[in-house]
Amino acid sequence: MRRPTRASGFASRAGATLRGALEHRRAERLLPWHVNGTLAPVERRLVEGHLERCAACRRQAAHQRRLAALVAERPRPSIAPHPAKLHALEHRIEGMPPRRRPFHLLGGLPAPRTLWVLAATQAVALVLFGIVFVLERSNARTPAVAPYETLTEPRSESSSSEPRLRLVFAPAVTEEDMRELLAMLDGRIVDGPTPLGVYTIALPPAGGEEALQSVLDRLRQRPEIVFAEPSR
Protein backbone atom coordinates (compact mmCIF):
# COMPACT_ATOMS: atom_id res chain seq x y z
CA MET A 1 0.00 0.00 0.00
CA ARG A 2 1.27 3.42 -0.85
CA ARG A 3 2.28 5.58 2.05
CA PRO A 4 0.15 8.70 2.44
CA THR A 5 2.13 11.69 1.21
CA ARG A 6 2.51 14.83 3.24
CA ALA A 7 0.00 16.56 0.96
CA SER A 8 -2.75 14.05 1.52
CA GLY A 9 -2.04 13.98 5.22
CA PHE A 10 -2.37 17.71 5.37
CA ALA A 11 -5.56 17.60 3.34
CA SER A 12 -7.10 15.05 5.64
CA ARG A 13 -6.16 17.08 8.69
CA ALA A 14 -7.64 20.20 7.11
CA GLY A 15 -10.72 18.19 6.24
CA ALA A 16 -11.00 17.06 9.79
CA THR A 17 -10.71 20.63 11.00
CA LEU A 18 -13.38 21.77 8.60
CA ARG A 19 -15.65 18.95 9.69
CA GLY A 20 -14.96 19.87 13.27
CA ALA A 21 -15.79 23.50 12.61
CA LEU A 22 -19.02 22.58 10.89
CA GLU A 23 -19.96 20.22 13.68
CA HIS A 24 -19.21 22.90 16.23
CA ARG A 25 -21.34 25.47 14.44
CA ARG A 26 -24.15 23.04 14.02
CA ALA A 27 -24.12 21.92 17.64
CA GLU A 28 -23.80 25.47 18.94
CA ARG A 29 -26.87 26.58 17.05
CA LEU A 30 -28.86 23.67 18.42
CA LEU A 31 -27.98 24.34 22.05
CA PRO A 32 -31.19 26.15 23.02
CA TRP A 33 -33.27 23.18 21.91
CA HIS A 34 -30.96 20.76 23.57
CA VAL A 35 -31.51 22.74 26.74
CA ASN A 36 -35.30 22.69 26.36
CA GLY A 37 -35.26 18.99 25.53
CA THR A 38 -36.95 19.10 22.14
CA LEU A 39 -34.19 17.87 19.85
CA ALA A 40 -34.72 14.78 17.73
CA PRO A 41 -32.59 11.83 18.94
CA VAL A 42 -30.04 12.14 16.14
CA GLU A 43 -29.45 15.82 16.82
CA ARG A 44 -29.39 15.26 20.54
CA ARG A 45 -26.61 12.71 20.15
CA LEU A 46 -24.71 15.07 17.90
CA VAL A 47 -24.88 17.83 20.48
CA GLU A 48 -24.02 15.58 23.40
CA GLY A 49 -21.07 14.15 21.53
CA HIS A 50 -19.83 17.62 20.71
CA LEU A 51 -20.27 18.88 24.27
CA GLU A 52 -17.87 16.21 25.45
CA ARG A 53 -15.19 17.70 23.23
CA CYS A 54 -15.88 21.42 23.38
CA ALA A 55 -15.50 23.47 26.54
CA ALA A 56 -16.79 26.65 24.89
CA CYS A 57 -20.07 24.94 24.07
CA ARG A 58 -20.32 23.54 27.56
CA ARG A 59 -20.11 27.09 28.88
CA GLN A 60 -22.65 28.22 26.31
CA ALA A 61 -25.00 25.43 27.32
CA ALA A 62 -24.75 26.54 30.94
CA HIS A 63 -25.60 30.12 29.91
CA GLN A 64 -28.57 28.89 27.95
CA ARG A 65 -29.81 26.89 30.90
CA ARG A 66 -29.60 30.05 32.97
CA LEU A 67 -31.46 32.06 30.37
CA ALA A 68 -34.09 29.36 30.02
CA ALA A 69 -34.63 29.36 33.77
CA LEU A 70 -35.02 33.14 33.82
CA VAL A 71 -37.51 33.12 30.99
CA ALA A 72 -39.50 30.21 32.34
CA GLU A 73 -39.63 31.37 35.96
CA ARG A 74 -41.76 34.40 35.10
CA PRO A 75 -45.25 33.95 36.42
CA ARG A 76 -47.72 32.41 34.09
CA PRO A 77 -50.86 34.54 34.15
CA SER A 78 -53.84 32.40 35.02
CA ILE A 79 -56.29 34.48 33.12
CA ALA A 80 -59.65 32.98 32.46
CA PRO A 81 -61.60 34.67 29.69
CA HIS A 82 -64.21 37.00 31.06
CA PRO A 83 -67.71 35.93 29.98
CA ALA A 84 -68.41 39.45 28.80
CA LYS A 85 -65.45 39.26 26.44
CA LEU A 86 -66.73 36.05 24.97
CA HIS A 87 -70.15 37.61 24.48
CA ALA A 88 -68.65 40.62 22.76
CA LEU A 89 -66.64 38.34 20.47
CA GLU A 90 -69.68 36.29 19.58
CA HIS A 91 -71.50 39.48 18.79
CA ARG A 92 -68.76 40.36 16.34
CA ILE A 93 -69.08 36.93 14.78
CA GLU A 94 -72.81 37.35 14.33
CA GLY A 95 -72.20 40.54 12.40
CA MET A 96 -70.28 38.62 9.77
CA PRO A 97 -71.64 37.16 6.50
CA PRO A 98 -72.83 33.54 6.50
CA ARG A 99 -70.09 31.30 7.78
CA ARG A 100 -70.64 27.90 6.30
CA ARG A 101 -67.80 27.27 3.90
CA PRO A 102 -67.62 23.63 2.98
CA PHE A 103 -65.46 24.33 -0.08
CA HIS A 104 -62.12 25.81 -0.79
CA LEU A 105 -62.77 28.21 -3.60
CA LEU A 106 -59.27 28.33 -5.03
CA GLY A 107 -58.10 24.77 -4.91
CA GLY A 108 -58.29 22.05 -2.32
CA LEU A 109 -60.79 19.25 -2.24
CA PRO A 110 -64.10 19.68 -0.49
CA ALA A 111 -65.01 17.11 2.14
CA PRO A 112 -66.76 14.47 0.04
CA ARG A 113 -69.48 13.98 2.62
CA THR A 114 -70.37 17.66 2.64
CA LEU A 115 -70.32 17.83 -1.15
CA TRP A 116 -72.76 14.97 -1.58
CA VAL A 117 -75.07 16.37 1.03
CA LEU A 118 -75.16 19.66 -0.82
CA ALA A 119 -75.61 18.00 -4.20
CA ALA A 120 -78.47 15.96 -2.80
CA THR A 121 -80.03 19.05 -1.25
CA GLN A 122 -79.76 20.87 -4.51
CA ALA A 123 -81.32 18.00 -6.42
CA VAL A 124 -84.23 17.95 -3.99
CA ALA A 125 -84.69 21.69 -4.33
CA LEU A 126 -84.72 21.41 -8.12
CA VAL A 127 -87.31 18.67 -8.13
CA LEU A 128 -89.49 20.60 -5.72
CA PHE A 129 -89.50 23.63 -7.94
CA GLY A 130 -90.24 21.47 -10.94
CA ILE A 131 -87.36 22.94 -12.85
CA VAL A 132 -84.75 20.96 -14.61
CA PHE A 133 -81.24 22.31 -14.71
CA VAL A 134 -78.68 20.91 -17.00
CA LEU A 135 -75.61 20.02 -15.02
CA GLU A 136 -72.77 19.72 -17.49
CA ARG A 137 -69.73 18.05 -15.96
CA SER A 138 -67.99 16.75 -19.03
CA ASN A 139 -65.37 18.61 -21.04
CA ALA A 140 -67.30 18.24 -24.27
CA ARG A 141 -68.27 21.42 -26.00
CA THR A 142 -71.79 22.39 -25.13
CA PRO A 143 -74.34 23.05 -27.86
CA ALA A 144 -75.03 26.70 -28.50
CA VAL A 145 -78.43 26.36 -26.87
CA ALA A 146 -78.92 24.15 -23.82
CA PRO A 147 -81.41 21.28 -24.40
CA TYR A 148 -83.72 22.56 -21.70
CA GLU A 149 -84.20 26.27 -21.81
CA THR A 150 -85.98 26.95 -18.57
CA LEU A 151 -84.33 30.11 -17.32
CA THR A 152 -85.73 33.51 -17.95
CA GLU A 153 -83.97 35.58 -20.54
CA PRO A 154 -81.42 37.98 -19.07
CA ARG A 155 -82.96 41.31 -18.43
CA SER A 156 -80.02 43.50 -19.38
CA GLU A 157 -78.74 44.36 -22.84
CA SER A 158 -75.90 42.26 -24.05
CA SER A 159 -72.98 44.21 -25.45
CA SER A 160 -71.43 42.22 -28.28
CA SER A 161 -67.86 42.72 -27.17
CA GLU A 162 -68.34 41.22 -23.71
CA PRO A 163 -68.92 37.49 -23.53
CA ARG A 164 -71.54 36.69 -20.95
CA LEU A 165 -72.61 33.70 -18.97
CA ARG A 166 -75.23 32.83 -16.46
CA LEU A 167 -74.33 31.24 -13.14
CA VAL A 168 -76.13 29.64 -10.26
CA PHE A 169 -74.17 29.07 -7.09
CA ALA A 170 -74.64 26.22 -4.63
CA PRO A 171 -76.64 27.19 -1.53
CA ALA A 172 -73.76 27.31 0.97
CA VAL A 173 -71.54 29.59 -1.06
CA THR A 174 -70.83 32.89 0.67
CA GLU A 175 -70.58 36.36 -0.78
CA GLU A 176 -66.86 36.30 -0.19
CA ASP A 177 -66.58 33.10 -2.22
CA MET A 178 -68.45 34.70 -5.08
CA ARG A 179 -66.23 37.76 -5.04
CA GLU A 180 -63.12 35.59 -5.10
CA LEU A 181 -64.47 33.53 -7.96
CA LEU A 182 -65.37 36.60 -9.97
CA ALA A 183 -61.97 38.11 -9.31
CA MET A 184 -60.41 34.91 -10.57
CA LEU A 185 -62.43 35.16 -13.79
CA ASP A 186 -62.01 38.90 -14.06
CA GLY A 187 -65.77 39.01 -14.43
CA ARG A 188 -68.46 41.27 -13.12
CA ILE A 189 -72.09 40.83 -12.28
CA VAL A 190 -74.31 42.65 -14.76
CA ASP A 191 -77.59 41.18 -13.60
CA GLY A 192 -79.06 39.08 -10.86
CA PRO A 193 -79.69 37.41 -8.65
CA THR A 194 -83.04 36.58 -10.17
CA PRO A 195 -85.65 34.90 -7.94
CA LEU A 196 -84.14 31.59 -9.05
CA GLY A 197 -80.69 32.77 -8.04
CA VAL A 198 -79.28 33.29 -11.53
CA TYR A 199 -76.49 35.81 -12.03
CA THR A 200 -75.42 37.16 -15.38
CA ILE A 201 -71.67 37.63 -15.52
CA ALA A 202 -69.77 39.67 -18.11
CA LEU A 203 -66.23 38.60 -18.92
CA PRO A 204 -63.48 40.78 -20.39
CA PRO A 205 -64.02 41.37 -24.12
CA ALA A 206 -60.56 40.30 -25.21
CA GLY A 207 -61.25 36.64 -24.53
CA GLY A 208 -63.94 35.97 -27.11
CA GLU A 209 -65.90 32.79 -27.75
CA GLU A 210 -63.12 30.35 -26.99
CA ALA A 211 -62.18 31.93 -23.71
CA LEU A 212 -65.82 31.85 -22.69
CA GLN A 213 -65.96 28.14 -23.42
CA SER A 214 -62.87 27.36 -21.41
CA VAL A 215 -64.20 29.46 -18.55
CA LEU A 216 -67.47 27.54 -18.63
CA ASP A 217 -65.60 24.25 -18.60
CA ARG A 218 -63.64 25.31 -15.57
CA LEU A 219 -66.68 26.59 -13.77
CA ARG A 220 -68.69 23.43 -14.35
CA GLN A 221 -66.04 21.41 -12.62
CA ARG A 222 -66.31 23.48 -9.47
CA PRO A 223 -68.65 22.09 -6.82
CA GLU A 224 -69.80 25.56 -5.82
CA ILE A 225 -71.23 26.20 -9.27
CA VAL A 226 -74.49 24.41 -9.86
CA PHE A 227 -75.20 25.90 -13.26
CA ALA A 228 -73.11 27.72 -15.85
CA GLU A 229 -74.29 28.50 -19.36
CA PRO A 230 -73.52 31.11 -21.96
CA SER A 231 -75.97 33.94 -21.93
CA ARG A 232 -78.01 35.06 -24.92
Place this chain on the structure above:
Amino acid sequence: MRGESDREPRDRQEQPLDDVLLIERVADGDRTAFRELYRTYYPRLFGYVLRMIGRPEVVEEVLDDVLMVVWRKAHRFERRSRVSTWIFGIAYRQTLRALRARGRSPRFEELDSESVLAPDSPERDAHRRQRAERLERALRALSPEQRAVVELTYFEGLSYPEIARIAGCPVGTVKSRMFHARRKLRRLVAELENDETPDSR
Protein backbone atom coordinates in the same frame (compact mmCIF):
# COMPACT_ATOMS: atom_id res chain seq x y z
CA MET B 1 -38.55 23.32 32.22
CA ARG B 2 -37.86 20.19 30.30
CA GLY B 3 -34.37 18.84 30.42
CA GLU B 4 -34.73 15.07 30.24
CA SER B 5 -32.73 13.97 27.29
CA ASP B 6 -34.53 10.74 26.56
CA ARG B 7 -37.85 12.39 25.84
CA GLU B 8 -39.22 12.34 22.33
CA PRO B 9 -39.51 15.74 20.69
CA ARG B 10 -42.91 17.16 21.36
CA ASP B 11 -43.99 17.51 17.79
CA ARG B 12 -43.53 13.80 17.24
CA GLN B 13 -46.26 13.06 19.71
CA GLU B 14 -49.82 12.49 18.62
CA GLN B 15 -51.87 15.54 19.16
CA PRO B 16 -55.03 15.33 21.20
CA LEU B 17 -57.86 14.27 18.93
CA ASP B 18 -60.26 16.50 20.83
CA ASP B 19 -58.58 19.62 19.51
CA VAL B 20 -58.90 18.47 15.93
CA LEU B 21 -62.55 17.56 16.40
CA LEU B 22 -63.16 20.94 18.00
CA ILE B 23 -61.60 22.79 15.08
CA GLU B 24 -63.66 20.83 12.59
CA ARG B 25 -66.82 21.66 14.48
CA VAL B 26 -65.78 25.32 14.55
CA ALA B 27 -65.29 25.10 10.79
CA ASP B 28 -68.89 23.93 10.54
CA GLY B 29 -70.02 27.00 12.44
CA ASP B 30 -70.50 25.34 15.82
CA ARG B 31 -70.52 28.13 18.42
CA THR B 32 -70.27 25.79 21.39
CA ALA B 33 -67.10 24.30 20.00
CA PHE B 34 -65.75 27.77 19.40
CA ARG B 35 -66.43 28.74 23.00
CA GLU B 36 -64.66 25.67 24.22
CA LEU B 37 -61.65 26.31 22.02
CA TYR B 38 -61.62 29.90 23.24
CA ARG B 39 -61.59 28.83 26.87
CA THR B 40 -58.90 26.21 26.29
CA TYR B 41 -56.44 28.45 24.49
CA TYR B 42 -57.16 31.83 25.99
CA PRO B 43 -54.82 31.67 29.01
CA ARG B 44 -51.85 30.47 27.02
CA LEU B 45 -52.44 32.93 24.20
CA PHE B 46 -52.96 35.73 26.69
CA GLY B 47 -49.61 34.99 28.27
CA TYR B 48 -47.76 34.92 24.97
CA VAL B 49 -49.33 38.11 23.61
CA LEU B 50 -48.90 39.92 26.92
CA ARG B 51 -45.21 39.10 27.04
CA MET B 52 -44.73 40.22 23.47
CA ILE B 53 -46.77 43.41 23.62
CA GLY B 54 -46.74 44.38 27.26
CA ARG B 55 -49.89 46.50 27.36
CA PRO B 56 -52.90 44.61 28.70
CA GLU B 57 -55.54 46.72 26.94
CA VAL B 58 -53.86 46.11 23.59
CA VAL B 59 -53.52 42.43 24.40
CA GLU B 60 -57.30 42.07 24.67
CA GLU B 61 -57.79 43.57 21.23
CA VAL B 62 -55.15 41.36 19.67
CA LEU B 63 -56.66 38.27 21.24
CA ASP B 64 -60.05 39.20 19.84
CA ASP B 65 -58.48 39.48 16.40
CA VAL B 66 -56.74 36.14 16.82
CA LEU B 67 -59.97 34.40 17.73
CA MET B 68 -61.83 36.05 14.89
CA VAL B 69 -59.26 34.64 12.48
CA VAL B 70 -59.62 31.23 14.13
CA TRP B 71 -63.35 31.43 13.60
CA ARG B 72 -63.12 32.55 9.98
CA LYS B 73 -60.30 30.28 8.92
CA ALA B 74 -61.03 27.10 10.84
CA HIS B 75 -62.04 25.45 7.57
CA ARG B 76 -58.48 25.94 6.29
CA PHE B 77 -56.91 23.99 9.12
CA GLU B 78 -55.09 20.95 7.79
CA ARG B 79 -54.88 17.88 9.95
CA ARG B 80 -51.21 17.33 9.34
CA SER B 81 -50.29 20.22 11.60
CA ARG B 82 -51.15 20.55 15.26
CA VAL B 83 -54.02 22.74 16.34
CA SER B 84 -51.80 24.52 18.86
CA THR B 85 -49.19 25.26 16.18
CA TRP B 86 -51.85 26.64 13.89
CA ILE B 87 -53.43 28.83 16.55
CA PHE B 88 -50.06 30.05 17.74
CA GLY B 89 -49.17 30.85 14.15
CA ILE B 90 -52.20 33.12 13.99
CA ALA B 91 -51.27 34.70 17.33
CA TYR B 92 -47.68 35.19 16.15
CA ARG B 93 -48.75 37.08 13.03
CA GLN B 94 -51.42 39.16 14.76
CA THR B 95 -48.94 40.12 17.46
CA LEU B 96 -46.34 41.28 14.95
CA ARG B 97 -49.03 43.19 13.07
CA ALA B 98 -50.11 44.95 16.24
CA LEU B 99 -46.53 45.83 17.12
CA ARG B 100 -45.94 47.28 13.66
CA ALA B 101 -49.21 49.21 13.67
CA ARG B 102 -48.72 50.72 17.09
CA GLY B 103 -44.99 51.17 17.03
CA ARG B 104 -42.75 49.10 19.20
CA SER B 105 -43.59 48.54 22.84
CA PRO B 106 -43.44 51.58 25.08
CA ARG B 107 -40.36 52.45 27.02
CA PHE B 108 -39.97 50.17 29.93
CA GLU B 109 -40.29 52.96 32.47
CA GLU B 110 -43.82 53.64 31.37
CA LEU B 111 -44.89 50.13 32.06
CA ASP B 112 -46.47 49.06 35.23
CA SER B 113 -44.28 46.02 35.69
CA GLU B 114 -46.91 44.47 37.92
CA SER B 115 -49.32 44.20 35.06
CA VAL B 116 -46.69 42.86 32.72
CA LEU B 117 -45.56 40.21 35.10
CA ALA B 118 -49.07 39.01 35.91
CA PRO B 119 -51.84 41.09 37.34
CA ASP B 120 -53.01 38.61 39.89
CA SER B 121 -49.80 36.86 40.73
CA PRO B 122 -49.07 36.46 44.41
CA GLU B 123 -45.39 36.69 43.62
CA ARG B 124 -43.69 39.09 45.97
CA ASP B 125 -40.13 37.91 45.97
CA ALA B 126 -38.12 41.06 45.38
CA HIS B 127 -35.12 39.29 43.89
CA ARG B 128 -37.25 37.41 41.46
CA ARG B 129 -39.08 40.58 40.51
CA GLN B 130 -35.79 42.34 39.94
CA ARG B 131 -34.47 39.55 37.76
CA ALA B 132 -37.67 39.57 35.77
CA GLU B 133 -37.43 43.31 35.25
CA ARG B 134 -33.89 43.08 34.03
CA LEU B 135 -34.78 40.22 31.76
CA GLU B 136 -37.70 42.22 30.42
CA ARG B 137 -35.45 45.16 29.64
CA ALA B 138 -33.02 42.89 27.82
CA LEU B 139 -35.77 41.15 25.87
CA ARG B 140 -37.06 44.48 24.64
CA ALA B 141 -33.72 45.08 22.97
CA LEU B 142 -34.51 42.20 20.66
CA SER B 143 -36.51 42.51 17.48
CA PRO B 144 -40.06 41.14 17.83
CA GLU B 145 -39.11 38.14 15.69
CA GLN B 146 -36.09 37.42 17.85
CA ARG B 147 -38.07 37.82 21.04
CA ALA B 148 -40.76 35.50 19.75
CA VAL B 149 -38.18 32.76 19.16
CA VAL B 150 -36.85 33.13 22.70
CA GLU B 151 -40.33 33.07 24.21
CA LEU B 152 -41.46 30.11 22.14
CA THR B 153 -38.28 28.18 22.94
CA TYR B 154 -37.88 28.83 26.63
CA PHE B 155 -41.33 29.75 27.84
CA GLU B 156 -43.49 27.59 25.62
CA GLY B 157 -40.80 24.91 25.32
CA LEU B 158 -41.27 24.26 21.61
CA SER B 159 -38.97 22.54 19.14
CA TYR B 160 -37.35 24.65 16.44
CA PRO B 161 -39.27 23.02 13.56
CA GLU B 162 -42.52 23.83 15.32
CA ILE B 163 -41.40 27.42 15.86
CA ALA B 164 -40.58 27.59 12.16
CA ARG B 165 -44.11 26.46 11.34
CA ILE B 166 -45.59 29.00 13.73
CA ALA B 167 -43.49 31.82 12.33
CA GLY B 168 -43.92 30.68 8.75
CA CYS B 169 -40.17 30.80 8.07
CA PRO B 170 -37.39 28.28 7.32
CA VAL B 171 -35.74 26.48 10.25
CA GLY B 172 -32.45 28.20 9.40
CA THR B 173 -34.11 31.53 10.03
CA VAL B 174 -35.32 30.38 13.44
CA LYS B 175 -31.81 29.29 14.40
CA SER B 176 -30.35 32.51 13.09
CA ARG B 177 -32.79 34.67 15.02
CA MET B 178 -32.02 32.71 18.18
CA PHE B 179 -28.31 33.07 17.53
CA HIS B 180 -28.61 36.86 17.33
CA ALA B 181 -30.91 36.96 20.34
CA ARG B 182 -28.39 35.00 22.37
CA ARG B 183 -25.66 37.43 21.46
CA LYS B 184 -27.75 40.36 22.66
CA LEU B 185 -28.73 38.57 25.85
CA ARG B 186 -25.24 37.38 26.68
CA ARG B 187 -24.43 40.38 28.80
CA LEU B 188 -27.59 40.13 30.83
CA VAL B 189 -27.05 36.49 31.61
CA ALA B 190 -23.42 37.13 32.57
CA GLU B 191 -24.44 40.02 34.85
CA LEU B 192 -27.07 37.99 36.57
CA GLU B 193 -24.68 35.13 37.06
CA ASN B 194 -22.16 37.51 38.58
CA ASP B 195 -24.77 38.92 40.91
CA GLU B 196 -25.50 35.53 42.19
CA THR B 197 -22.04 34.32 42.95
CA PRO B 198 -21.16 34.71 46.63
CA ASP B 199 -17.98 36.72 45.92
CA SER B 200 -19.87 39.62 44.41
CA ARG B 201 -21.81 40.35 47.60
